Amino acid sequence: MTASASTSHLLPVFARADVAFERGEGAWLIGTDGERYLDFTSGVAVNALGHAHPHLVAALQQQATRLWHMSNLFKSPDGERLAARLCEQSFADKVFFCNSGAEAMECAIKLTRRYHAMKGHPERYRIITFEGAFHGRTLATLAATGAEKYLEGFGPPMDGFDQVPLGDIAAVKKAVGPHTAGILIEPLQGEGGVRAPENAFFKALRQICDDNGLLLIFDEVQTGMGRTGELFAYKRIGVTPDVMSLAKALGGGFPIGACLATNEAASGMTPGSHGSTFGGNPLAVAAANAVLDVMLAPGFFEHARKMSLLLKQKLASVVDRHPDVVAEVRGEGLLIGVRAVVPAGDLINALRDEKLLTVAAGDNVVRFLPPLIVTEAELDEAVERLERACGRLSGKIRAEAAQ
Numbered sequence: 289m290t291a292s293a294s295t296s297h298l299l300p301v302f303a304r305a306d307v308a309f310e311r312g313e314g315a316w317l318i319g320t321d322g323e324r325y326l327d328f329t330s331g332v333a334v335n336a337l338g339h340a341h342p343h344l345v346a347a348l349q350q351q352a353t354r355l356w357h358m359s360n361l362f363k364s365p366d367g368e369r370l371a372a373r374l375c376e377q378s379f380a381d382k383v384f385f386c387n388s389g390a391e392a393m394e395c396a397i398k399l400t401r402r403y404h405a406m407k408g409h410p411e412r413y414r415i416i417t418f419e420g421a422f423h424g425r426t427l428a429t430l431a432a433t434g435a436e437k438y439l440e441g442f443g444p445p446m447d448g449f450d451q452v453p454l455g456d457i458a459a460v461k462k463a464v465g466p467h468t469a470g471i472l473i474e475p476l477q478g479e480g481g482v483r484a485p486e487n488a489f490f491k492a493l494r495q496i497c498d499d500n501g502l503l504l505i506f507d508e509v510q511t512g513m514g515r516t517g518e519l520f521a522y523k524r525i526g527v528t529p530d531v532m533s534l535a536k537a538l539g540g541g542f543p544i545g546a547c548l549a550t551n552e553a554a555s556g557m558t559p560g561s562h563g564s565t566f567g568g569n570p571l572a573v574a575a576a577n578a579v580l581d582v583m584l585a586p587g588f589f590e591h592a593r594k595m596s597l598l599l600k601q602k603l604a605s606v607v608d609r610h611p612d613v614v615a616e617v618r619g620e621g622l623l624i625g626v627r628a629v630v631p632a633g634d635l636i637n638a639l640r641d642e643k644l645l646t647v648a649a650g651d652n653v654v655r656f657l658p659p660l661i662v663t664e665a666e667l668d669e670a671v672e673r674l675e676r677a678c679g680r681l682s683g684k685i686r687a688e689a690a691q
C-alpha cells in the first residue's frame with residue numbers, strides 16, 4: 289500500500305501523480321513545490337482559455353456577489369442568453385443545461401428515446417454506438433461507452449446500445465432495425481486515442497439517419513468549444529447532427545454541461561420530463577457566457593488553428609528524430625495525440641519530469657491539449673521538453689539493448 293492510499297480519504301478511483309498545484313496562469317501551473325509546469329492537459333480539455341483568464345475571473349467574481357443559485361422554478365435571463373448564443377452559433381433550437389458531460393449525454397439519450405416514444409414508437413429506443421467511444425461514467429453512458437474495462441463489476445450494462453466498429457458503414461446499416469432510435473458518435477474520439485473516421489463516414493451516417501427517421505447525436509463534450517479549431521467540430525466535418533452534447537470547456541473550468549437539439553428532435557421533451565437542481569446555475573452560466581465572449585471575438589479560432597498547425601509540424605519532427613519512442617501525430621485543432629512506441633505512461637512520466645503535463649488516451653496515445661490561447665513560444669518550450677524526454681527514453685532503450 290502506498291503512503292497516499294493509506295492516509296487519503298479520497299475514494300481511490302484515480303491513480304494520481306505525486307504533484308499538486310496551488311495556482312495557474314494561462315498555460316502554466318505553479319506547483320506547491322514552487323515549480324512551474326507547462327499545462328498541456330488543460331484539465332482534460334476544460335481550461336480552453338488557460339488558467340485565471342482575467343475576463344472569466346471578473347465574470348465569476350461579479351456573479352458571486354449577486355446570486356449563486358436559483359431554482360429552475362423561476363426564469364433565468366442569463367441562462368436564456370447563453371442558450372440563445374449557443375443556438376445562434378449552431379444548428380440547435382433548444383438547450384438543456386446540466387453539470388457534466390455524462391449528464392449532457394444522459395439528456396441526449398433520454399431526448400432521443402422520448403422523441404420516438406411521443407411519436408407513438410416507444411419500441412424505438414436503441415442507439416448505435418462505436419468501438420473506442422467514451423460517453424461518461426453514469427450507468428447509461430457507460431453502457432453507451434461499451435468498454436469492458438469500465439463496465440466490469442457494475443452489474444448488467446443498461447440495455448439499449450448496439451456497438452459497431454468505428455468507420456464500418458456496412459456494420460451500421462446491419463445494426464439498424466425497427467428498435468433503432470439514433471446513432472451516437474464523437475466527431476473525434478478523445479479518450480479512445482484521438483481517432484476519427486473519414487468525413488465521408490459521418491456523411492453516410494447522416495444519410496442513414498435521414499433514410500430511417502433516426503436522430504444523429506454528436507458527443508462534442510471534448511471536441512466542442514473550440515478544441516478542434518472551430519467552435520463545434522461538426523462544422524469542420526460538414527455534417528450537422530440533430531442532437532449535440534457539450535461540457536468540458538463550456539464553462540472554462542466551471543462545471544457546466546449542455547444538451548442541444550433541433551426543435552424537431554426536442555419535440556418529445558415536455559414539462560416534467562427531465563430536470564436538474566443545479567443545471568443552469570447562475571455561476572456556471574456566467575462563466576460560460578464569459579467563455580463565449582472571448583471565443584467569439586475576431587481572430588480567436590484563427591489563432592487556435594495556427595497553433596494547431598505549428599504544434600503538429602513540431603511534433604512530427606520529434607517523431608522523425610525519435611522513432612524508437614514516438615510513432616505518429618494525430619488529431620485536429622488542439623486535440624492532438626502522439627502515439628507512443630514506449631508505454632504511453634512512461635512517456636507521460638518522463639514529460640512530467642520535464643515539467644510538461646500531458647494526458648493518456650487509448651491506443652497508447654499521449655494527448656497534447658494546450659489551452660487555445662497557447663503562444664508559439666510556449667509550443668516551442670513544450671516541444672523542447674518533449675525532445676529532452678524522448679532523448680532520455682531513447683538512451684534508456686539503447687542501454688537496455690546493449691545489456
Ligand SMILES: *Cc1c(COP(=O)(O)O)cnc(C)c1O
Pocket residue numbers: 387388389390391393422423424425474478479507508509510511535536
Ligand atoms: C469527458 C467526456 C465525457 C464525460 O464528461 P464528464 O464531465 O466527465 O461526465 C463524455 N463524452 C466525452 C466525449 C468526453 O470526452
